[in-house]
Amino acid sequence: MMCQLFPYAERVTRWLEPEQQRAWRAYVRMQGELNAHLSRQMSVDSDISMADFAVLVQLTDTPDERVRVLELARSLHWEKSRISHHVARMEKRGLVRRESCGSDGRGSFVVLTDLGRSAIEAAAPSHAEMVQKLVFDQITPAEVGALREISEKIFARLTTGECAAVVAGCDADDAVEVVPQEGGCPEA
Amino acid sequence: MMCQLFPYAERVTRWLEPEQQRAWRAYVRMQGELNAHLSRQMSVDSDISMADFAVLVQLTDTPDERVRVLELARSLHWEKSRISHHVARMEKRGLVRRESCGSDGRGSFVVLTDLGRSAIEAAAPSHAEMVQKLVFDQITPAEVGALREISEKIFARLTTGECAAVVAGCDADDAVEVVPQEGGCPEA
DNA sequence: CGGGAATAGTTGACACATCATCCAGGTTCG
DNA sequence: CGAACCTGGATGATGTGTCAACTATTCCCG
Numbered sequence: 001m002m003c004q005l006f007p008y009a010e011r012v013t014r015w016l017e018p019e020q021q022r023a024w025r026a027y028v029r030m031q032g033e034l035n036a037h038l039s040r041q042m043s044v045d046s047d048i049s050m051a052d053f054a055v056l057v058q059l060t061d062t063p064d065e066r067v068r069v070l071e072l073a074r075s076l077h078w079e080k081s082r083i084s085h086h087v088a089r090m091e092k093r094g095l096v097r098r099e100s101c102g103s104d105g106r107g108s109f110v111v112l113t114d115l116g117r118s119a120i121e122a123a124a125p126s127h128a129e130m131v132q133k134l135v136f137d138q139i140t141p142a143e144v145g146a147l148r149e150i151s152e153k154i155f156a157r158l159t160t161g162e163c164a165a166v167v168a169g170c171d172a173d174d175a176v177e178v179v180p181q182e183g184g185c186p187e188a
Numbered sequence: 189m190m191c192q193l194f195p196y197a198e199r200v201t202r203w204l205e206p207e208q209q210r211a212w213r214a215y216v217r218m219q220g221e222l223n224a225h226l227s228r229q230m231s232v233d234s235d236i237s238m239a240d241f242a243v244l245v246q247l248t249d250t251p252d253e254r255v256r257v258l259e260l261a262r263s264l265h266w267e268k269s270r271i272s273h274h275v276a277r278m279e280k281r282g283l284v285r286r287e288s289c290g291s292d293g294r295g296s297f298v299v300l301t302d303l304g305r306s307a308i309e310a311a312a313p314s315h316a317e318m319v320q321k322l323v324f325d326q327i328t329p330a331e332v333g334a335l336r337e338i339s340e341k342i343f344a345r346l347t348t349g350e351c352a353a354v355v356a357g358c359d360a361d362d363a364v365e366v367v368p369q370e371g372g373c374p375e376a
Numbered sequence: 377c378g379g380g381a382a383t384a385g386t387t388g389a390c391a392c393a394t395c396a397t398c399c400a401g402g403t404t405c406g
Numbered sequence: 407c408g409a410a411c412c413t414g415g416a417t418g419a420t421g422t423g424t425c426a427a428c429t430a431t432t433c434c435c436g
Contacts, residue, residue, distance in 0.1 A: 079423085
């Protein structure tokens, strides 16, 4: 594939070194368990999923609590059809509603409802505490920095060059980073 | 708003510090993109999913290429019903087959087929190279070590105390010492 | 003005994960 | 022996993610 071009002409596979192998396995396992745990916790004690949460965060971060569908897709790095389906499900549950856009006949807004607002307000604190307990209570401040550096470097590689364009329906706009993720809120 | 922190509150939420927040955001984004990228790459150029790959790896790691279903669940940290469904789909595609277990009438084995073996042999090299390029080419040897340490610490917390038992159908019955810890998982 | 092309969004089919439930084969113990 | 219970595993419903069409608007350009 496009990401497969390699400096070596031949098909010499570069297998992972033992050290890398260990790190990779540890990372993969941790990441899987952490995701599972955070998802389960959120759905158990707030009755919304991580995906719902991410969408709701985007909405609450916007002054008038309404965002265009494709704007959501871009800031969440989701495909447009994923957003579309997900919003449909959330609408069914009353967390958001759709409104058509006057200035552009084909567009539509996703709007936060009262139910949606109270859902995220209920979910945020325990989610933040969970992240704190499961992640940041376990590692040193130096490791926090390292985690960020590592993540940023890898992420950068994923969004540059040949690898970037693969995401359909959501161009790597660039300036990126109005990242959805919750976490703490700087005391407003 | 939900982010306001009231000093008098009984349950004071520990929001993330700015540094932690940045690290968390970076991690979440990276992890999401990396997963998506690896999955897409594998299914595009080897026609199997990461989940298939994980199962196949377990099978090839076993001398006679046959493993009990629950054994699979335990080593992959999957729920038993997930394994069951997944194996059913893989069987339909000819990657594995089931065989009943003589010594225990209720058990069954999952057995690697020739098709399954050639699938994983085809998938492994390009997957390894992808991991190399996307991850290890981006970070320093010191960071490889850090990544492993961080992952191990967080993982350890996830499999300890009350957090561990939550996984249904796959009790860490053996080995794993379950040391009760205060602080608990969710605040309940 | 008219006819592509791009854009915004939806839809349907399918793969996947989770949950609750069910079931058959073992185990324990009176 | 047999009833209660435990275990290994399958199944169906439901929610979620992806891909490939598809519709409807708007844009561009002659």
